[in-house]
Amino acid sequence: MKLILASQSPRRREILGRFFRDFDVIPSQISEESNFQDSIAHVIEVARKKAWDVYKEHDGTVIGADTVVTLDGKILGKPKTPEEAKQMLGLLSGKVHEVITGYCIIHEGKEILGHEVTKVKFRELDKDEIEWYVSTGESLDKAGAYGIQGKGGVLVEWIKGDYYNVIGFPMKIIVELERLGFSFS
Numbered sequence: 001m002k003l004i005l006a007s008q009s010p011r012r013r014e015i016l017g018r019f020f021r022d023f024d025v026i027p028s029q030i031s032e033e034s035n036f037q038d039s040i041a042h043v044i045e046v047a048r049k050k051a052w053d054v055y056k057e058h059d060g061t062v063i064g065a066d067t068v069v070t071l072d073g074k075i076l077g078k079p080k081t082p083e084e085a086k087q088m089l090g091l092l093s094g095k096v097h098e099v100i101t102g103y104c105i106i107h108e109g110k111e112i113l114g115h116e117v118t119k120v121k122f123r124e125l126d127k128d129e130i131e132w133y134v135s136t137g138e139s140l141d142k143a144g145a146y147g148i149q150g151k152g153g154v155l156v157e158w159i160k161g162d163y164y165n166v167i168g169f170p171m172k173i174i175v176e177l178e179r180l181g182f183s184f185s
Ligand SMILES: Cc1cn([C@H]2C[C@H](O)[C@@H](COP(=O)(O)OP(=O)(O)OP(=O)(O)O)O2)c(=O)[nH]c1=O
Pocket: 006, 007, 008, 009, 011, 012, 027, 028, 032, 065, 066, 067, 068, 069, 078, 099, 141, 142, 143, 144, 146, 147, 148, 149, 152, 166, 167, 168
């Protein structure tokens, strides 16, 4: 059975590629909205939409995922502008936030849904450091305006939970795929 990653995220492709050699990458075209206020319900619903958008056109086992940063229950998605990125990082400075990835695996027409939550504490960030980080260009395609796997690692004081989940691909998905019969390469 062909494995299909319904994502344009280079990070998701790279992480999946560490475990499975043979898979297709077919990004979905859906809008990342949902009718859910609750962050976990939201990311699972968006992941479902991504996966079904690809599954309806292609044969295979399809993986969709959606990652958001939440601070005090407020969802921070991908910043639209450098200014918005600076605002987000200012909100996150010195605080503990959650990174939540929802996922949907469609296998033989059935959905497997799940999510993962990782807590991340940022150091106290001053204005210059925020300006510097946004100028690196890492912010704009990442939820919460930072990439822990890049220079954004320097903003982080500690994390509690799955590191890969912060990058958008919790190890729970890999374990689920192995359980479905996809062998590690
Ligand atoms: C917090 C954080 C997010 N991210 C990225 C992971 C996701 O790619 C992105 C969250 O946006 P998503 O909408 O989940 O994913 P995407 O738009 O990149 O790709 P697609 O929708 O096609 O699957 O933020 C990091 O790479 N590092 C981090 O530290």
